[in-house]
Amino acid sequence: MVVREYFPEWELPEELCLDAEAIHKLASVIKLQSDWVKHQSTSLYTDPFLLEEKIRRLSKEELANLFLEVWHPIVELEQISSHSLAEAIKYWQSLLPISERWLKTSSLETETGATTREELIKQRILAEKAFSEELEMFWEELKQRVSDAGKIRYWDFVGADTYSETIKRAYMTSFLVTYGYATLEVHRLEEEIFVKPFEKPASIIGKKQLISIPISVSVEEWTKWKRGEQD
Amino acid sequence: MDEVEKRRTGLRRKAYYVRKIKRATHLLFYKHHRKPGVKGWELRRRLGSDYPKVLGILDSYLEKLDLQVKTVFDEEKPVEKPTVQQLDKARFYITLRGSLTPKETKMMGWRIDDIAGLATAISCIISKKGKAPREEVEALLRNKLPGWRVDINMNRYIRSGYLAEDENKQLYLDWRTCTEIDQKALVDLLLGTES
Numbered sequence: 001m002v003v004r005e006y007f008p009e010w011e012l013p014e015e016l017c018l019d020a021e022a023i024h025k026l027a028s029v030i031k032l033q034s035d036w037v038k039h040q041s042t043s044l045y046t047d048p049f050l051l052e053e054k055i056r057r058l059s060k061e062e063l064a065n066l067f068l069e070v071w072h073p074i075v076e077l078e079q080i081s082s083h084s085l086a087e088a089i090k091y092w093q094s095l096l097p098i099s100e101r102w103l104k105t106s107s108l109e110t111e112t113g114a115t116t117r118e119e120l121i122k123q124r125i126l127a128e129k130a131f132s133e134e135l136e137m138f139w140e141e142l143k144q145r146v147s148d149a150g151k152i153r154y155w156d157f158v159g160a161d162t163y164s165e166t167i168k169r170a171y172m173t174s175f176l177v178t179y180g181y182a183t184l185e186v187h188r189l190e191e192e193i194f195v196k197p198f199e200k201p202a203s204i205i206g207k208k209q210l211i212s213i214p215i216s217v218s219v220e221e222w223t224k225w226k227r228g229e230q231d
Numbered sequence: 232m233d234e235v236e237k238r239r240t241g242l243r244r245k246a247y248y249v250r251k252i253k254r255a256t257h258l259l260f261y262k263h264h265r266k267p268g269v270k271g272w273e274l275r276r277r278l279g280s281d282y283p284k285v286l287g288i289l290d291s292y293l294e295k296l297d298l299q300v301k302t303v304f305d306e307e308k309p310v311e312k313p314t315v316q317q318l319d320k321a322r323f324y325i326t327l328r329g330s331l332t333p334k335e336t337k338m339m340g341w342r343i344d345d346i347a348g349l350a351t352a353i354s355c356i357i358s359k360k361g362k363a364p365r366e367e368v369e370a371l372l373r374n375k376l377p378g379w380r381v382d383i384n385m386n387r388y389i390r391s392g393y394l395a396e397d398e399n400k401q402l403y404l405d406w407r408t409c410t411e412i413d414q415k416a417l418v419d420l421l422l423g424t425e426s
Contacts, residue, residue: 055371
C-alpha cells in the first residue's frame with residue numbers, strides 16, 4: 001500500500017532504497033512486538049512486577065506452603081546390597097597390603113652412565129647433521145642436478161629408491177622453497193612441476209604474497225614415477 | 232483343555248510382567264549415575280521394547296503408595312502422544328505423586344526458609360522468561376532471609392540441580408526443577424493468593 005502510494009513520487013533509486021530501509025525497520029519493530037505478545041499469551045507468562053509484589057507480601061510460611069503443593073520430589077535411593085557387600089569383603093580379603101603391592105610395582109634400580117653422540121643419533125634423539133647444514137647440502141645437490149635450463153622436474157629430483165627416502169626428499173625440498181633457496185615452476189597445462197635453484201638464497205618472506213602449492217607424494221605417485229623411470 | 236491352556240498362558244504373562252516390574256523398580260529407585268532417573272533407551276535395553284507398558288503397570292501400582300513414574304521429555308513443550316524416539320530420549324523418574332506437609336520436609340533436611348527461598352528464586356526466574364541475573368534474585372531473597380543465608384541457599388539450589396548459573400552470573404531453571412515442580416501451578420497459586 002505504502003509503496004504503491006509513493007511510487008510515482010520517487011525520482012531517484014536512492015529514495016526507493018531509503019524508504020525500503022524504513023519499511024524494513026518498521027517490520028522488525030512489529031516482529032519484536034509480535035514475539036512479546038506471543039510470550040504474554042503463553043500459559044507461563046507472568047508480569048514480573050506483579051509476581052515480585054506478591055512474593056514480597058507473602059510470609060515465609062505462606063510461600064513454603066504454596067511451594068509444597070506443587071513440589072513432587074524425586075525418590076532416589078543409594079544402598080548397598082548383601083551380595084555386593086559379600087563381593088567387597090572377598091575383594092578386601094584377597095587384596096595384598098599396600099606395602100607389598102608397592103614393592104611389586106616399584107621400578108628396578110639401574111645404574112646411571114654416560115652415553116655417546118653416536119648412540120643418541122642411533123636412537124634418533126639427535127640428528128646426524130644440523131638441519132641448516134643438511135638443507136645447504138641438499139641445495140648444492142639441486143644446483144648440480146639441474147639441466148642447462150637451470151631447472152629439474154620435481155619428481156626427478158625428489159624421487160628415490162625407497163618411498164621413505166622420497167618423503168624425506170620432498171620434505172627437504174619444501175624447506176628449500178620456503179626458505180628461498182629454490183622456487184617451483186608449475187606448468188598447469190602439461191601438469192608438470194619443476195624445481196629451480198637460486199644462486200643465492202632469496203629472502204621472499206614479506207616481500208611478496210606467498211602461495212602454497214600442494215603436491216601429492218603418495219605411494220601411488222611414487223610407484224608411477226618409478227615405473228616411468230624404469231620404462 | 233483350552234481353559235487350562237489359557238490359564239497357563241495368563242500365568243506365564245503375569246510372571247513375565249512381575250519380573251519386568253521388579254527390574255524396573257530396581258532401575259528407577261536406585262541411583263545409577265550422577266543424576267537420578269533412567270533414560271528411555273536404557274530401559275528399552277534392560278526391559279525390552281514393551282518398557283512403556285511395564286512402566287504403566289508400575290505406575291498404577293505406585294499410585295497406592297502416593298508415588299508415580301514421571302516422564303520428562305527433551306522437548307520444552309508437553310508431549311501429548313510421544314513417539315518411540317521421543318520416549319527413548321526422555322528421562323524417567325520416580326517422584327512423589329501428592330504433596331508433602333511442612334513437617335515432612337523437615338525430615339528431608341529442608342527448613343522452611345530454604346523452601347520459601349527456592350519458591351521465590353524459581354518463580355522470579357519463570358517471570359523473567361527463564362533467565363534472571365543472580366544479583367536480582369539474591370536481592371529478592373534478602374528481603375526475607377538474612378544476608379549470610381542467601382548465598383549458602385543459592386549455592387545449595389544450584390548444587391542440587393534446581394538452578395543453573397552461567398559464566399555471566401545469569402540463573403536458569405535446571406533439570407530438577409523441570410522434573411519435580413509444576414511450574415504453571417506454582418505461578419497460578421502465587422498470583423491467586425490474596426495479599
